Amino acid sequence: MESRRRRRRRRRVLLLLLAVALLLWWCRRPAPETLATFNIRIFPGEATDPDAVARAIAAIDADAIAVQEIRDRRRFAAVVERAGEAAGRAYAHALSPSCRGIEGLHLGVVYDAERYALIEQRPLSPDAKTCPWGQPAAALTRLGRVDGGDELALISVHLKALDSPEDHALRRAEWAWLLGARAAIEAELSAPVIVAGDFNSTGYRHPGHPERRFIDEQVAAHGLQLPTGGLACSMYWQKDGRYAISLLDHVLAPAELDLGDAEALGMCAALDCAEQDEAPPDFHAVSDHCPVRTRLRR
8 A cells, every 4th residue: 555655656746847847848948039021111101100110010029020112221220229119129120122113122121139140131133123024022131049049041022013914924933033042042051041021912812813822832832831821911902992901921931940820910900801991090101011920939
């Protein structure tokens, strides 16, 4: 009888020690990296409120944010500083010229300098004014973890807009270029490369749409994942006097990375992606796009 009691006590002690060990292991795991993308429409436009943009960036509360359509770098730097103060972060940014659409646009990454140090920023488009046919605006940002963890290689991207058959054909060519460039950089760095930005995937919300089939096939064929694929929307646009929704902004990553479900923030979250009769909040003051966020655990 005494021997059984001792065995039971021993098992309880072992189970307790195991639970403590698991708890200590879990607590010592590095915190996930919060990643996001945000197309801040032609910043700043005539109606843009820089303070509202700063609040929107602060509300994302991400470690690294791919950004697109930055026109005034000086004013954007002030916005990034205010966003960092509001979020309690040391936000910095690295931008490269964009060849998409309007001369003077830039794209790149806003990042928390208390978590990352900038290793490299380089445009992937050879011409800062005009994208060669079949090549999107894209820039690579490499960030080193200040805690000594694996570096983050993030491509901010902006594909061709609009919805004509010619636009869809050009985006398919841009996808082919982007997939090849991503794989080449991954081989160069011997590290996974994540792509985030405005893919202008106007057909992706609709099951069975040729653009959705094409993207899903490319993602699967190249061993990638698209955690943003299940979002209801990521932007609003004017259609027949109303404000309709679309899903244009994505995060594209190697399938082996542990990425959490994506979420659309800002007005997309506030309005639950419902179409509107009037302009959604922040539509004019901030952007027609919503920030999109996910988490990387490694």
